[in-house]
Amino acid sequence: MTYKLPHLKRYGCLVLVALVTACSTSEKTPQQAAALEANGINMTHEAQINELISKMTLEEKVNMIHGVSSFTSGGVARLGIPELTMSDGPHGVRPEHGRDWSMDNAGNDSATYLPTGVALAATWNPELGYAFGEVLGRESKARGKDVILGPGVNIMRTPLNGRNFEYLSEDPYLAARMAVGYIKGVQDQGVAASVKHYAANNQEIKRAKVNVEMSERALREIYLPAFKASIIEGGALTIMGAYNKFRGQYSTHNAYLINDILKGEWGFKGLVVSDWGAVLNTMEALHHGTDIEMGTDLLQMPNINYNKFLLGDTVITLVKSGQVKESLVDEKVRRILRVMYHTNMMGAQRTPGALSTSAHQQTAQKVAEEAIVLLKNEGNLLPLSKTGVKSIAVIGANATRRQAMGGGSSQVRPPYEVTPLQGIQKMVAPGVKVTYAPGFEVTREEKANQKLIDEAVQAAKSADRVVFVGGWTHGYTDDWNGGGYDAEGADKPSLTMPFAQDQLLAAVLKANPNTVVVLIGGGPIDMSRWVNQTRSILQAWYPGMEGGTALAKVLFGETNPSGKLPVTFPKRLQDSPAHALGQYPGDKDTLNLEYREDIFVGYRYFDTYKVEPLFSFGHGLSYTSFGYTGLTISRQGEAVQVRLQVKNTGLVPGAEVVQLYVKDEQASVKRPEKELKAFQKVFLSPGESKTVTLTLQKDAFQFYDAGKKQWVLEPGKFQIVMGSSSRDIRLTGDITL
Template identity: 80%
Template sequence: MTHRSSSWRKLGCLAFAALLAACSSTQTTSTSGAPAATAVQTSPAPDPNGISMAHEADINKLISQMTLEEKVNMLHASSSFTSGGVPRLGIPELTTSDGPHGVRPEHGRDWSLDNAGNDSSTYLPTGIALAATWNPELGYAFGEVLGQEAKARGKDVILGPGVNIMRTPLNGRNFEYLSEDPYLTSRMAVGYIKGVQDQGIAACVKHYAANNQEIKRAKVDVHMSERALREIYLPAFKAAITEGGALTIMGAYNKFRGQYCTHNQYLINDILKGEWGFKGLVMSDWGAVLNTMEALHNGTDLEMGTDLLQMPNINYHKFYLGDTVVALVRSGKVPEALIDDKVRRILRVMYHTNMIGGQRTPGALSTKAHQQTAQKVAEEALVLLKNEGNLLPLSKDKVKTIAVIGANATRKQAMGGGSSQVRPPYEVTPLQGIQQLVGTGVKVTYAPGFEVTRAEKANPKLIAEAVQAAKNADRVVYVGGWTHGYTDNWDGGAFDAEGADKPSLTMPFAQNHLLTAILQANPNTVVVLIGGGPVDMTPWINQTKAVVQAWYPGMEGGTALAKVLFGEINPSGKLPVSFPKRLQDSPAHALGQYPGDKDTIRLEYREDIFVGYRYFDTYKVAPLFSFGHGLSYTSFGYSNLDVRQDGDAVQVRLQVQNTGRLAGAEVVQVYVNDEQASVKRPEKELKGFQKVFLRPNESKTVTLTLPKDAFQFYDEAKRQWVLEPGKFQILVGSSSRDIREQAEVTL
C-alpha cells in the first residue's frame, strides 16, 4: 500500500473542517449597543442537517462525467493547502487556510510566506480570549472578520474554530481552544461558525475528537466512558454541526478506543454521519490518515498533508487516498459508489460556498472595522482576577511615574504558536498601549526584567535594573506570564504552541524570582499575565494587590489593556477555565492519566465527567480562581429570581442592577444541580448565561430558558439521554463559586 515517508513532519496545525452557515443575512447588534459586523452574503437555504441539498442534481451530473482518476484526485491534497480539482469540468481546487484567530500569511500552495506588503491580516485575540468575553455576538463578529479576510485572500475554508475541551492546563494548544465547559464552548463556537459561513466561506471545526494534549498527540490511544464522551467531549462538535451548520470537520491525530480518529468507525460513521446526519466534508488533519481501507470505509473524505522533507517534489498521488484507491476500485475490492459519496460531500461544500455555480462578493483584508472588532474582543476578554484596595483603575491625574516591567510588555505574539500564527500590519504591545494612553502627562519607564531564552535562567543584572525601576515609580505594571515559545516563529517551544505541552505551571524564565523582588520593592504593582491559561501564582499571589489575565489579546491588545488599567474600559471578562492553585489540583492530574502510559500509550480519562469546575466544586477542591470568575470596577445586585416550568422547558427570570458608580457589564450564569440521581452528577453544571450591559443604577430583567436537555444525563445502560423526575436546584451567580440566587423546580 502506498503511503508517505515516515519522516513526515507537520509544521502547522492546518485544520480543514469547514462549518456550515445556517443563518440568514442579518445585522447583529451587540449588547453594548454597537452594531456587530453585517453579513454581506448568505449561503443557500440549509436542510435540517445544515447543508444545502439544492444542488444534488448538478452534483450527481458532475460525478457521472468524471473518470475514476478524476474522482480520486479530489480525495487528497494537491499542494500544502489545496486538494485536487477537475479543470475540464470547471471544478476548482479547494483552498484551505489557518487559522482560528487570523488568516495565515502562507502562499496559497506552500508553506512560504507572501511578502509583508500584501498579505497582512487582522490578528484577533486567540480562542481562549474570545471565550472569556462570554459574548456570542462577539463570536459572530469574530467569525465574520475571518470569513471576509479568507475571501479576500482567495481561501475557501478557514481552519477553525478549535473546540476541544481544556482537560489539562498544560496543553500547549489551550490558547486556541475555548473552554473547559462544553456549554460555553458550544455557544461561542456556533456564533463563530455562523460569522464565517455567512461570508460564503466554510469554517472547519477541529479536532474531532478527544485531542486534549499536544505531547504524544499522534500516538496516544484515548479511552473514556461513553458518558464522558457524550456529556463533555462531544457537545461542542454536535452544536457546531446541528446548530452552527458546519460544512466541514477535521479529524484529530490521536486514537480513540484503539482506532485513529480520522478514520474511526464509531466517531465518524456512527455518530457524526449517522446520529447527527452530517452531509458535509470530513477532512484529515495534516498527515493524520494512516490506513487506506480504514479511511475509505470509516468516513474520511479528504486526506491533507505535506511531506516537508520531499518538498517541492512531493508525489501527492502516492498518498493513502491516491493511486492505491484507483487500483482497489479497478480490482473490485472497493465499490466506486464509496468514492462517489466522498466526492459528493466535497462538491456540496463547493456549491455552498459559491465555488461552483455562483459568484462570491469581494472580501476585505485588515480593514479599520476589522481592527476595531479585534480591539472590542480584547476589551471584553480581559479578566480582572484580583483588585485589593482598588489599586485599579490607575489615575492619569494622580500617578506621575509608572514602571512597566517584563519582557512581555514589548514582545509581539502574532507570529508564534505554530499553525495559528498571523502576520498583522501592526501589533500594539502593552508598553505601547500604556505610552499612547497616558501621553506626556505621566512618566513611563521600562525594564525587561527577564529574557525569553532556552536557558530560562534569572539574569541578576536585569533583575537589579527592574527592582530599581520599581522603587522609583509610583506604580508598577508587570507584564509576564507565558509566551508562544523561545522565538517569534514557532520552533516547537515548550509553552503555548502546537506540538508541545508545558512542562509545568511554573512561569518560565525565572519570573517568580523577579516578581517577588519587584513586589518587595513596590507593593503597588499590577500583575498582567499574557498566555493561554493559568500559571502557578502561589509564590507571590498573597503579595500582590491586582492581577489581570490578558491572554493573547491580538493586534490591539496593548490598546485594550491600557484602557482597562486606566478605567476607560470597565473589565467584564470572565474565566472560561478554572485556575488551580497547583497543577496536582487539576482533575486530569489528580484523578486521571497524563500524558499517557509509557508502554502502551494508552490514556485513561479516569476523572470521567469531572472536568474543570465540575471536579473542583464536586470534590470540594478550592481553585485559585473559579470558573466564571471576573471582577469589575462597579458592583451588581441580583434579585427577584423567578423559576417556573414552561412546557418541557424551565424559564429563569431575575433582576440585575448596577449598584456602583460606573457603567459596566455582568455575565449572569445559570447552573443546574440535580438533588438526587441514580448516577453521580456534578455539584453544578452551566446551562445558561447572558452578558448584561448596565449604566449606574440601571436594572434589567434577564430571562433565560433552560430546555429539557439542560436537566438530562447520558445513561450508559440505555445508551440514551435521560431526564429522571425529581427536584433540581437553579443556581444563579457571578461565577461557579459566587452564587447569588437559587430556587427549586420539580420536573
Template identity: 60%
Template sequence: MIHSLKNYFLLGMLALPFLFLACEGPTAPVEEATEKAPDIEAAIDSLMSQLTLEEKVHMIHASSAFTSGGVERLGIPELIMSDGPHGVRHEHGRDWVKDEGVRDSSTYLPVGTALAATWNRDLGYAFGSVLGSEANYRGKDIILGPGLNIIRSPLNGRNFEYLTEDPYLNAEMTVGYIKGVQDQGVAACAKHFVANNLEYEREQVNVEMGDRALYEIYLPGFKAAVQEGGVYTVMAAYNKFRGDYCAHSEYLLDGILKTEFGFDGAVISDWNAVKNTMEAVNAGIDLEMGSDLPMLAMGPPDYGKFHMGDTVVTLVNNGTVDVALVDKKVRRLLRTMYRINAFGEREPGAYNTPEHQRIARQIADEAIVLLKNDGMLPLEQSATKTLAVVGANATRKHAGAGGSSQVKAFYEVTPLDGLQNLLGEGTAVSYAEGYTVSREGGSDADLIAAAVAQVKDADAAIYVGGWIHGFTDEWNDNAYDAEATDKESMELPFGQDELIEALLAANPNTVIVLMGGGPIDMRKWQGKAKSIVQAWYPGMEGGNALADILFGNLNPSGKLPMTFPVKLEDSPAHKLAVTGFESLEQNYTDGIFVGYRYFDSYEVAPAFAFGHGLSYTSFGYDNLTITKEDGTVTVSVDVTNTGDVKGAEVVQVYVKDDEANLERPAKELKAFQKIKLEPGASQSLTFELDEDAFSYYDDKQNKWVLEPGTFTILVGSSSRDIRQEGQFTW
C-alpha cells in the same frame, strides 16, 4: 473573482442553471432553499455522471500544501484552505514555501480563550465575520477553525486556540463563530474531532474514555457546530480513539458525526493524520490533507502517492473497493463547493478595515479578566507622573507564533505601546526587561536589580509577564503556548517568580499582568500581589485595551472560561489520572469531572473559579423566580448595578440534580447572559431551560435520561459566587 474562470465556459455548458446557486446552510428549511435556488444535489448528480474514476480520486486528497485536487476539464476548482483560528495565516507556496513580497498580513484577533472570556455570543459572530471576510478577500474557501477541543489540562500547548473547559459555553460561542465565517461565503472547519486534548505524541496517543464523558463533555461543541451552526466542514483529529485513528474511525465519523448528528458536509483530515488506505476509504474521511514535511527537502511530494491517492484507483478497478465509497466522499466535497459558491463569483471580502480593527479591539476590551483587586485598580492617570513597566511580554509581539495559528499581523499594539499611547507626554514611562526569554537563562540578578530600581520610586508600576507563544524556529527552545508541544508544568518560565517577588517587595503596589492561554502557578506571590490581570493574547489592539482597563477608561468585564487551579496536582486530569501524562495510552479517568465540575463537586479550592472576573462596580441579584410549564423551566432574576460606574456582568445559571441515580456534578452551566448597566440601573433577565438542561447521558442505556425529582437552580457571578438559588420538582 476568487477562482480562475478559464473553465467557466465549460462549466456553463455543463450546467448553466447551477452557476449562481445561493449559499444555503444545512439547517435552512427545504422550502426556502427550493424557492431561492436550484437543487444542489441535482447539480452534483450532473457533475458526478461526468467524472472519471481517476478524477474522483484526484479530488479526495491534497494537490498541494493547502489545496485539494480539482478537475480542470469540468471546471471543478481546487478547494483552497488556510490555517487561522484567530487570523488568516500568511501565504504558503504550493509546497509549504513561505511566499515573499505578497499582501498577506491580516487582522490579528484575540485568541480562542480570550473570545470565550468575553462570554458574549454577539462577539462570537463578529469574530467569525472578520475571519471569514479576510479569508474571502485572500481567496480562501475553507478557514481551519474554530478549535473546539475541551480544555482538560493546563499543560496542553494549544489551549489558547480553544475556548473553554465547559461544553455549554463551548457550544454557545461556537455557533456564532461559524455563522459569522460562513455568512462571508467561506466554509468554517470545526476541529479537531475528537479528544485531541494534548499535543504529546498527538499522532500516536490513544484516548480511552467512557460514553458519559464523550457525550456530556467532548461532543456538545461539535454537535452544536453541526446542528445549530450548520458548519460546512469538520477536521478529524490526529490521535487514536479507542484504538482507531480518528481519521479512520467509522464509529466517530460515520456513526456519530454523519449519522447521529446529521452532518452532510465534508470531513477533512488533519495534516498527515491518515495512516492507512483501506481504513480511510471505508470510514467517513472525505479528504486527505497534509504532506510529509521531512520529504519536502527532497522536492515536492507526489500527492498521487497519498493513502487516498492512486492506490484507490487500483483498488476500485480490481474490485477490492466499491466505487460508491469514493462517490460519497466526492459528493460531500462538491456539496461544500456549492454552499460557498465556489463555481461562481462570491461577494468580495475585505482586508484590514477599520471595522475589523474595531472588532478586534472590542473583543480585547471584553476579554481581559480582573482576577484580583485589593483597591489598586484602576490607576489614576492624573496622579501618575512616572510609570515603571517591567517584563519581556510588555514589548513582545505574539501574532507570528504558536504554530498553525500564527498570523502576519497588519500591526500589533504591545502593552507598552498601549500605555504610551494612552499616557502621552504627561507621564514619564520607563521600561525594564526584567527577564530574558530563554529556557537556559533562568533569573538574571542584573536584570532583576535594574527592574527593582525602576519600580521602587515610580508613581505606579506594572509588570507584564506570563507565558509566551513559541515561534516556529524556536519550538525546541521557547515553545510554551504552541502547536506540537506541551508545557512541562504550570510554573512561570524564565525566572519570573523570583522577579515578581522582588518587584512586590520593592513596590507592593505593582500591578501584575499575565499573558497566555491559561493558568499559571501563582502560589509564591499571589497573596502579596494586590492586583492581578489575565490578558490572554489579546490581538492587534490588545495593548490599547489593557491600558484603558488599567487606568479606568474601561471597566473590565471578562470572565474566566476555565478554572485556574492553585497547583497542577489539583487539576482533575492529573489528580484522577491512572496513567502518566506522557503516555501513549491516555485513560480519561476524570470522566465527566472536568474543570469546575471536579473542583466544585470534590470541594477543591481553585486559585480562581470558572466564570470568575471582577469589575470596578458591583452587582446585586434579587427576586429569583422559577416556574415549570410543560417541558420548559423559566428562570427569572433581577440584576442591579449597585456601584458608581457603568459596567457589564455575566449572569450565569447553573443546574444541580439533587436526586440522580448516577453521580452528577455539583453544578453544570446551562445558561448565561452578558448585560451592561449604568450605575443604579436594573434589568430583569429571563432564561428558558428545556429538558436537555436537566438530562444526563446514561451509558448503561446508551441514551439521554431525564429523571423526575428535585433540581436546584443556582444563579451567580461565577461557579463559586452564587447569589440566588431555588428548587423545583420535575
C-alpha cells in the same frame, strides 16, 4: 441573539439560521425542507452534483480526495471544478501561500490578528463570536481561501495542553455557544468553517500516538457537545479529524466517531478533512468517513508526490481490482461538491472580501477589551489614574513582545501589533513618566538574569506604580514551533512561570507593593509564590493586534473589565482533575491514555470534590458591583423559564455575566455538584436594572445513560443556581420535573 442576514445571492433564496424559506411562495413539506437543507448545509444541488460525478473518471475523483499541494485538494478543470483551498487559523488567516508554506507578497497581505480562542471565550459574549467569525470569513475570501480551519473546540482537560490558547473552554456548554456564533459569522461570508479537532485531542505531547480511553458518558456529556452544536446548530460545513486514537482506532478514520455519530446520529452532510498527516490507513479512511486526506512532509518539499498519499493512487488500484466499491469514492466527492456549491465556488459570484480593515481591527480591540479578566483588585489599586500618577514603571519582556507569529499553525502576520508598553505610553497624560525594564529574557535556558532583575528593581523603586507584564509566551522564539509554551506540538512542562519570572516578580513586589500584574498566555499559571503579595492581577490572554490598546483602556478605567474565566485556575497542577484522578500524558508502554476523571472536568471536579481553586470558573471582577434580586422559576410547556433582576449598584457603567447552573438534587448516577446550562452578558449604567430571562430546555436536566444509550431525564427536584461565577452564588431556587 441577532445574527446578520447572509447575502441573498448565496443560494438564490433566503436562509436564516436553521429556517429555510423557499424562493417560491408555496410551502415545502418537512421532507422537502430536509432535502433542501441538512444541519444548515444547502442540499439543492444534488442533481447537478450527481451529474458531475457521472462525468468524472476514477482518476479525477481520487484526485479530489487528497491534497495536491500543502493547502489545496484537487479539482477537475475540464468540468469547472476548482481546487479547494484551506487555511489556518482559528484567530486570523495565516500568511502562507495558497499552495505551499511560504509567505505571500512580502507582507502586503497582512491579516487581522484577533485575540486567541480562549480570549474569545473569556468574553462570554456569543455576539462577539459572530463578529469574530465574520472577520475571518471576509479575510479568507480576500486571500482566496475556501475553508478556514477553525474554530478549535477541544475541551481544556489539562492546563498543560500547548493548544489551550486556541480552544474555548473546559465547559462544553460555553464552548458550544461561542463556537456556534463563530461558525455562523464565517459561513455567512460564503466561506466554510472547519471545526477541529474531532475528537478527544486534549494534549499535544504524544498527540499522534496516544489511544484515548474514556467512558461513553464522558464522551457524550463533556467531549462531544461543542462538536454537536457546531454541526447541528452552527451548520459547520467541514470538520477536521484529530491525530490521536480513540478506543483503538485513529480518530480521523474512526468508525464510531465518524460513521455512527457524526454522519449517522447527527446527519452531517458536509466533508471530513484530516489533520495534516493524520490519515494512516487507506481502507479505514475509505470505509470510515475520511473525505479528504491532507498533509505535507516539510522535509520532502518541494518534491512531494501527492499521488502517493494513502487516498491517492492506492485507491485507484483498489477500485480497479474490485477490492473497493467506486461508490465509496463517489460519496466523498459528493460531500466535497456540496461544500463547493454552498460556498459559491461552482459558478456563482462570491461577494468580495476585505483584509485587515479598520472595522476588523476594531472588532479585534472589542474582543480583547471584553476578554481581559480582572482576577484580583485589593484596595482598588485599579484603575490607575491618568493624571494622579506621575511615574509608571512597565516591567517584563512580554510588555514589548509581539505574539502574532508564534504558536505554530495559528500564526498570523498582522500589519501591526500594539504591545502593552505602547498602549500604556499612548494612554497616559502628558508629563507622566513611563519607564521600561525587561526584567527577563525569553530564552531556552530560562535562567534568571540578575543584571536585568536589578534594573527592574531600580525602575520599580523609582515609580509611583508598576505594571508587570509577564506570564507565558508562544514558545521560545517566533518560528514555527519554538517549543516550550502555548504552541502546537508541545505541552508545557509545568505550571511554573517561565524565565525565572517568580524570582523577578518577588523582587519587584518587595521594591514597590503598588504593582499590577498582567499575565499574557493561554491559561493558568502557578501564582503560589506571589499571589498573596499582589494587590491586582489581570489575565490578558493573547489579546491580538490591538491588545495593548485594550489593556491600557482597562488599566486606566476607560473600559470596565467584564471578562470571566472560561477555565478554572488551580492553585497547583496536582489539583487539576486530569492529574489528580486521570492519566497524563498516557501510559509509556501501551500509549493508552485513560480519562479516569470521567465527567469531572474543570469546575465539575473542583466543586464536587471540594477542592479550592485559585480562581474559579466564571470568575471575573469589575470596577463596579452588581446586585441580583427577584428570582422566579416557572414551567413554560416542556421548558423552564428563569427570570431575575440584575442591577448595577456601583458608580460606573459595567457588564455582568449572569451564570445559571443546574444541580440535580438526587440521581441514580453520580452527577456534578452543578453544571452551567445558560448565561447572559448584561450591560448596565450606574443604578440601572434589567430583567434577565433564561430558558432551559429538557436537555439542561438530562444525563447520558450509557446502558440505555440515550439521554435521560429523571423526575425529581433540581436546584437552579444563579451566580457571578461557579463559586460566587447569588440566588438559588428549585424546580420539580
